[in-house]
Amino acid sequence: MASTLPKTMRGQFLEAFKKPYTLRTVPLPKPAGPHDILVKVEAASYCHTDYVLAEGQMAPLPNSFPHIGCHEFAGTIVSHSDSPSSQAREFKSGDRVGVPGRAYHACGTCFECQGNKDPVAADDKGYSVHCLHAENNGLSKDGGFAEYCVVDARQLAPMPAVLTATETAPLMCAGITIYAALKRCRLERGDRVGIMGAGGGLGHLGLQYAVKMGYRVLGVDAADAPLKLAESLNTGAKLIDARSTKAADVVQQLGAEDGKQETGESGLDAVIILPESQQAFDYAMTLLKTHGKCVVVSFPEKGFHISARDVVFRDISIIGSLVGSNRMLREMLNFSAEHDIRAVTKSFPLAKLNDLVEEYHKGGGGKLVVDLALES
Incomplete structure (x- = not known):
């Protein structure tokens, strides 16, 4: 040839x-x-x-x-x-x-x-x-x-x-990056995982992978077109518009679904950060249970502000993931x-x-x- x-x-x-x-x-x-x-x-x-x-x-x-x-x-x-x-x-x-x-x-x-x-x-x-x-x-x-x-x-x-x-x-x-990030969450079937930026290039693939891996999936976005795209996939993932729904309210809803009474045991076991947005990062941290994992994929030019209180008092693990x-x-x-x-x-x-x-x-x-x- x-x-x-x-x-x-x-x-x-x-x-x-x-x-x-x-x-x-x-x-x-x-x-x-x-x-x-x-x-x-x-x-x-x-x-x-x-x-x-x-x-x-x-x-x-x-x-x-x-x-x-x-x-x-x-x-x-x-x-x-x-x-x-x-x-x-x-x-x-x-x-x-x-x-x-x-x-x-x-x-x-x-x-x-x-x-x-x-x-x-x-x-x-x-x-x-x-x-x-x-x-x-x-x-x-x-x-x-x-x-x-x-x-x-x-x-x-x-x-x-x-x-x-x-x-x-x-x-x-996009595929290998979000797939690897899900693997870094170290979840078991039935655990809850959130994907920030769920309608983007990585996010909409992540919704599909996470559901097929057997996780209970929460997709979060803050724009009309990506949310519409995520909804069109019909994965069965729960989708949240961060512009109209507070993270604390989502945690309360998930806790009620799981029969949990305490705030620390309600919410997500892990969350993946895809947007280069401090608001998205803060929203995601609120969604996590105590001892939860935050997997960071995006790398904004000015970085993220991380609350030491979350890391120390809530025992949140923050993990980077490339490919x-x-x-x-x-x-x-x-x-x-x-x-x-x-x-x-x-x-x-x-x-x-x-x-x-x-x-x-x-x-x-x-x-x-x-x-x-x-x-x-």
């Missing part, structure tokens, strides 16, 4: 912070290292982190301009390097794969690669998504807003046959396929990426995806 490859490709480039993307034609990248694989991109999903990166809020990333963004994409393998590693040889030309952002060219020798024992983040010894020296597709190196991309074989996850590329791409960041291991990535994909979990998406051609960004700012919820099969 490699002999039939074109010599050039189109890609959408950031050329400066706070500027629109520019569609350019550039030479086709080539796999050079033993783990390198060239993927023909079929779908590339837009993430909030793409916006943060383009605004300059992750400086010094990207390392240089012009830069191709996107760290959640899917496609078909078209070529390997001249001396492929054993991990690269596990994939054949024509295989359909999902590609997450982390971790490209993990070093294999740092303490993360050699000894990470976190059940959510740990892979086989010699590779870690938290490698101290790895690059990241779409952040520190070029990503998926292009017709082709060089990736690391150790990142890849085989695409289940029932999933399309446009269905798989959003799962490569899951490659092993968990594959588990999540198979779980999605088995339980028919899909992102609600709207697709755009590659040439219309700036239109996609405009749509993103409307805050309609769900996920926006570049579908490279669409005509420009």
Whole structure:
């Protein structure tokens, strides 16, 4: 297949912070290292982190301009390097794969690669998504807003046959991120979990995962379109409009449902914070039972104010969660396929990426995806 490859490709480039993307034609990248694989991109999903990166809020990333963004994409393998590693040889030309952002060219020798024992983040010894020296597709190196991309074989996850590329791409960041966050809650079937930002890209997937995991799910949002999207999923999760319902009233309602008399034993066992909003964080903390877990996924530029009283007197655990291991990535994909979990998406051609960004700012919820099969 490699002999039939074109010599050039189109890609959408950031050329400066706070500027629109520019569609350019550039030479086709080539796999050079033993783990390198060239993927023909079929779908590339837009993430909030793409916006943060383009605004300059992750400086010094990207390392240089012009830069191709996107760290959640899917496609078909078209070529390997001249001396492929054993991990690269596990994939054949024509295989359909999902590609997450982390971790490209993990070093294999740092303490993360050699000894990470976190059940959510740990892979086989010699590779870690938290490698101290790895690059990241779409952040520190070029990503998926292009017709082709060089990736690391150790990142890849085989695409289940029932999933399309446009269905798989959003799962490569949004899917694995919320799936891993749910795992970090350490819940048992029947426990209560809340998802703040339930109609957003991660949140609406989280509603589906959490219900299928057997939890009692509370979805919270504060905007009309995301709430409507969350309701359209018909998951059976209880949905709350934070603009019109006080957190303390929700706790009282849940306590009554569970037959609890004390405030400390009423509410949620865990909550996941997705919005970059102090109001959302405070609302979520009020929803938690004593000894509850608050899993933080979002990273607002100015951080969150945390009440020491909650942490000390109510014994609330605050846990950060980034992504899951490659092993968990594959588990999540198979779980999605088995339980028919899909992102609600709207697709755009590659040439219309700036239109996609405009749509993103409307805050309609769900996920926006570049579908490279669409005509420009």
